[in-house]
Amino acid sequence: MAITASRGTRAAKSTRIRGRGAINSHSPAHRHDGRLAWVLIAPALVGFVVFFLYPTLRGIYLSFTDFKVLTPPTFTGFDNFVRLFGDQVFWSSLGVTVYFVLLSVVFGMTISLVTAVVLHRLTSNTVVRGIIILPFLISGVVAATTWSWMLDSQLGVVNMLIEQLTGEPILFLGSRAWAIPSIAMISVWKSMGYNAIIIFAGLQTIPPTIYEAGRIDGANEVQMFRRLTLPLLRPILAMVLVLTVIGSFQVFDIVAVTTKGGPANASNVLQMYIYDKAFGQFDFGYGATMSLALFAMLIIITFLQMRLMRASESDTN
Amino acid sequence: MRTRRLIPALAVLALAAPLAACSAGGGGGDSAGGTVNWWTWDEKQAVSYKECLAGFEEENPGVTVNISQYGVDDYFTKLTAGFVAGNAPDAFQNSVQFFDAYAKQGQLEPLDDYISKSDYDLGVFNVGVENWKYTDGKQYALPLDWAASAIYFNEDMVTQAGYTADDIASMTWNPDDGGTFDQIATHLTIDENGVRGDEPGFDKTKVATYGVGNLGTEDYIGQTTWNPFISTTGWKIGDPAAWATQFRYDDPEFIKTMDWVRGLSDRGIAPKLGEFTIGDTEQLGSGKVAMSSGGSWSASTFAQLPGLEVGIAPTVLGPDGTTRSMMSNSNGNEIWAGSKNKDNAWKWISYMGSEDCQTKAALQSGSFFPSIPGAMDAVAADQLSKGVDLGVFVDAAKNGWIYPAYPSANGSEMGTTIQPLMEAFFTHERDDDVFPEMAATSKEILAG
Numbered sequence: 001m002a003i004t005a006s007r008g009t010r011a012a013k014s015t016r017i018r019g020r021g022a023i024n025s026h027s028p029a030h031r032h033d034g035r036l037a038w039v040l041i042a043p044a045l046v047g048f049v050v051f052f053l054y055p056t057l058r059g060i061y062l063s064f065t066d067f068k069v070l071t072p073p074t075f076t077g078f079d080n081f082v083r084l085f086g087d088q089v090f091w092s093s094l095g096v097t098v099y100f101v102l103l104s105v106v107f108g109m110t111i112s113l114v115t116a117v118v119l120h121r122l123t124s125n126t127v128v129r130g131i132i133i134l135p136f137l138i139s140g141v142v143a144a145t146t147w148s149w150m151l152d153s154q155l156g157v158v159n160m161l162i163e164q165l166t167g168e169p170i171l172f173l174g175s176r177a178w179a180i181p182s183i184a185m186i187s188v189w190k191s192m193g194y195n196a197i198i199i200f201a202g203l204q205t206i207p208p209t210i211y212e213a214g215r216i217d218g219a220n221e222v223q224m225f226r227r228l229t230l231p232l233l234r235p236i237l238a239m240v241l242v243l244t245v246i247g248s249f250q251v252f253d254i255v256a257v258t259t260k261g262g263p264a265n266a267s268n269v270l271q272m273y274i275y276d277k278a279f280g281q282f283d284f285g286y287g288a289t290m291s292l293a294l295f296a297m298l299i300i301i302t303f304l305q306m307r308l309m310r311a312s313e314s315d316t317n
Numbered sequence: 318m319r320t321r322r323l324i325p326a327l328a329v330l331a332l333a334a335p336l337a338a339c340s341a342g343g344g345g346g347d348s349a350g351g352t353v354n355w356w357t358w359d360e361k362q363a364v365s366y367k368e369c370l371a372g373f374e375e376e377n378p379g380v381t382v383n384i385s386q387y388g389v390d391d392y393f394t395k396l397t398a399g400f401v402a403g404n405a406p407d408a409f410q411n412s413v414q415f416f417d418a419y420a421k422q423g424q425l426e427p428l429d430d431y432i433s434k435s436d437y438d439l440g441v442f443n444v445g446v447e448n449w450k451y452t453d454g455k456q457y458a459l460p461l462d463w464a465a466s467a468i469y470f471n472e473d474m475v476t477q478a479g480y481t482a483d484d485i486a487s488m489t490w491n492p493d494d495g496g497t498f499d500q501i502a503t504h505l506t507i508d509e510n511g512v513r514g515d516e517p518g519f520d521k522t523k524v525a526t527y528g529v530g531n532l533g534t535e536d537y538i539g540q541t542t543w544n545p546f547i548s549t550t551g552w553k554i555g556d557p558a559a560w561a562t563q564f565r566y567d568d569p570e571f572i573k574t575m576d577w578v579r580g581l582s583d584r585g586i587a588p589k590l591g592e593f594t595i596g597d598t599e600q601l602g603s604g605k606v607a608m609s610s611g612g613s614w615s616a617s618t619f620a621q622l623p624g625l626e627v628g629i630a631p632t633v634l635g636p637d638g639t640t641r642s643m644m645s646n647s648n649g650n651e652i653w654a655g656s657k658n659k660d661n662a663w664k665w666i667s668y669m670g671s672e673d674c675q676t677k678a679a680l681q682s683g684s685f686f687p688s689i690p691g692a693m694d695a696v697a698a699d700q701l702s703k704g705v706d707l708g709v710f711v712d713a714a715k716n717g718w719i720y721p722a723y724p725s726a727n728g729s730e731m732g733t734t735i736q737p738l739m740e741a742f743f744t745h746e747r748d749d750d751v752f753p754e755m756a757a758t759s760k761e762i763l764a765g
Binding site: 068069070071148149151152153154155156168171173174175176258261262263264265268276279280281282 | 393394397400401418419422423424522588589590591592593594595599600603605727729730732733736737738740741744746
C-alpha cells in the first residue's frame with residue numbers, strides 16, 4: 001500500500017510539473033494570459049467590491065456613528081452599541097424574530113420533507129411538481145395581501161370555516177397570541193414548495209440499491225426513512241435549514257403587509273424595526289448597528305448549524 | 318493582437334455602461350435651463366396638475382415642467398436618496414410627517430423671500446398655511462390640498478333603525494356617556510339573531526352589524542377616529558399647539574375619552590382592534606358596519622360603493638352642544654434647497670397655488686380638496702352634479718370647524734413609539750397607566 005501511495009504521489013507530482021510547464025506564462029503564447037484573466041474576472045470583482053465589500057465596510061463604520069443620512073456622519077464610538085444593549089424594543093424584536101424563525105423552521109422543514117417524500121414515492125408527474133413550487137413564485141406582497149383577506153376575522157374565508165366548526169372566529173393577524181404563528185404559516189406556505197423540490201432532488205440522488213438492501217435486511221418503511229433516507233439527505237437538509245433560518249431572520253414583506261409589527265409590537269420582527277429606524281426615522285447609524293448585530297448573529301448561527309450537521313460531509317461515500 | 322486589445326476595451330465598456338446608466342435620469346439637481354422637475358406620490362394629482370402645464374408654460378416661455386409620480390411606499394425613500402445623491406427634484410409634494418426631518422437637515426428652501434419678491438398672497442389659502450411654518454418662523458411650503466373627517470353612514474340601516482340623516486348630522490357626544498352618538502350607535506348595532514344593541518338579549522359576541530367602525534388607534538393623533546370627539550372638549554394634542562414640547566395624553570379628559578372608545582368595542586358596539594383587516598369603505602360596503610368615522614379623501618370612494626346609499630354627516634357636536642372639531646392636515650408644495658433651478662421652481666409652485674390651476678387640477682379628478690376656497694367651491698359643485706355631496710366639508714372650512722394638524726418634531730419616531738402603546742391599551746394589555754407613560758415618552762421624542 002505504501003509503495004502504491006508513494007508511486008501515486010510521485011505520479012501526481014510529475015503531472016503537476018508537466019502541467020505547470022504546459023501553461024507556463026513566460027512562454028510567448030501565454031505572456032498576456034494573466035492580464036486577460038484579470039480583465040475577465042474584473043466584472044465579478046468590481047461587482048463584489050462595489051456591491052458587497054464596500055457597503056459592508058461602510059455599514060460597519062456607520063454603526064459607530066450618528067448618521068442621519070442628509071448630514072455627514074459623526075463618530076460616536078460605542079454609543080450605538082451601549083444603546084442597543086439597553087433598547088427593550090430591540091430585544092423584544094429579537095425574541096419575536098427567534099419565535100418566528102423557530103416556527104418557520106420546524107413546521108417548514110417538516111412539511112417540506114413530508115411533501116418531498118410523498119412526491120418521490122407517489123408521483124413522477126412534472127405538472128404536480130410544478131404546482132407544488134407555485135406559491136414560491138408568487139410575490140411576497142401578493143401572498144401576504146391575499147392571506148390577510150382570507151384570514152380576516154369578519155369577512156375571510158378561513159374564519160368562515162372556523163366559525164362554522166367552533167362558533168368563534170380567530171383574530172389571526174389582530175391578536176398578540178396569533179400574529180406570529182399566522183405570519184409563520186404564510187411564510188411556510190410560500191417557501192414550502194421550493195424547499196420540497198430541493199429535498200426531492202436530494203432524494204433522487206439516493207441509489208435505489210440502498211433501499212433494496214434495506215428491504216432484504218427486513219427494514220420496514222419507517223425504519224428505512226429514519227435509518228437510510230434521513231442520514232443520506234443530511235447535506236441537503238443542512239442546506240435547506242441554513243437557507244430557511246437566514247431567510248426567516250430576514251422576514252420583512254409579509255410582516256409589513258399584514259400587521260406592520262402590531263398589535264402592540266407583537267410581530268415587530270427585527271428587520272421591521274431596523275427598517276423603521278433607518279428609513280422611517282433616518283437614524284441610519286443605529287440602524288447599521290442593529291444590522292451588524294443581526295449579521296454577527298447569523299454568522300454564528302450558520303457556523304454552528306454547519307458544524308453540528310456536518311453539512312459538508314455526506315454519508316453516501 | 319487586435320482581438321486581444323479589443324477584449325479589455327469591451328470589458329471596460331461593459332463595466333462603464335451600467336454605471337453611466339446609473340448616473341443618467343437624474344432629477345432636479347441636474348436640471349438645467351428651464352426644466353422644473355416636480356414630484357408627487359399621488360397618481361391622481363400627477364395627472365390632475367398636467368391640466369395646468371399649458372397655462373404655466375404660456376405664462377413662462379422657455380420654462381417646462383416635468384411631473385413624476387412614485388408610489389407613496391417608495392416616495393420618501395427615493396426623495397431622501399435624491400437629497401443624498403444630489404439629484405432630488407426641484408420642487409415636490411411633502412407630508413407634514415417629514416417636514417421636521419427635512420427642514421432640520423437643511424433640505425428645504427424657505428419661501429419667504431420668494432413670496433415677498435413676487436408679491437404672492439398667502440391669504441389666497443383658507444387652510445394649510447400654518448401647517449408649514451417651521452420653528453424659525455419661516456414658511457417652507459405652500460399648501461397643496463387639505464383634508465378633514467366626517468361620519469359616513471349606511472342610509473338604509475339608519476332609516477330601518479328609525480333615524481333620519483338629520484339625526485346623524487346632529488349627534489352630540491361627551492366623554493361621560495357618549496351622548497346621542499353612543500345611543501344611536503348602540504341602536505344601529507344588531508347581533509346575528511336580529512337583536513339590537515340596546516335591546517334585552519343582545520349577544521355582543523355574535524354581532525352581525527356594528528353601529529360604528531373602530532374608533533381605536535390608527536395613528537398617534539387619531540385624526541379620523543378619536544380626535545374629532547375629544548377635540549370638541551377643547552383638548553388639543555400639542556402643548557403648545559405648534560411645535561409642541563409635549564403631547565397631552567395624560568389629560569383626565571383624554572383618558573376618559575379613551576376609556577369610552579375602548580368600552581364601545583367591549584360592549585360589541587364597535588369592532589375590536591384587528592377584527593377587520595380591510596379598510597373603512599369595505600367595512601361599510603359589506604354591511605358589517607353602519608357608521609364609520611373617516612377621512613374626507615374617502616368621500617368619492619364611499620359614493621361609488623355599488624348598491625349602497627352612503628350619507629355624509631359632519632363629526633359630532635361636543636359637550637356644549639355647539640362645537641364641532643375636525644383636525645385638518647395639508648400636504649405641502651416645497652422647493653429643494655439644493656436645486657439649481659429655484660426661481661423657476663418657485664414660478665411653478667406659485668402657479669400651482671393659484672385659483673385657476675387649483676380649480677383645473679381638482680376638477681380633473683375630484684380626489685383632493687384645494688386649499689383655495691373658490692377652487693373648493695367649484696369642486697364641491699362638480700362633485701354634487703356627480704352625486705357626491707361634499708357640503709359637509711365646505712361648511713367645515715367656512716364655519717371654522719376645522720383646526721390645523723400642527724407640525725411637531727420627529728413625527729415618524731412618535732408614530733412607531735406611541736402606536737404600540739395605544740394598541741396595548743385597546744387590546745387590554747395595559748390600562749389607564751399607559752397614558753402618563755405615553756405623555757412622558759412623547760416629551761422625550763419631541764425634545765430629541
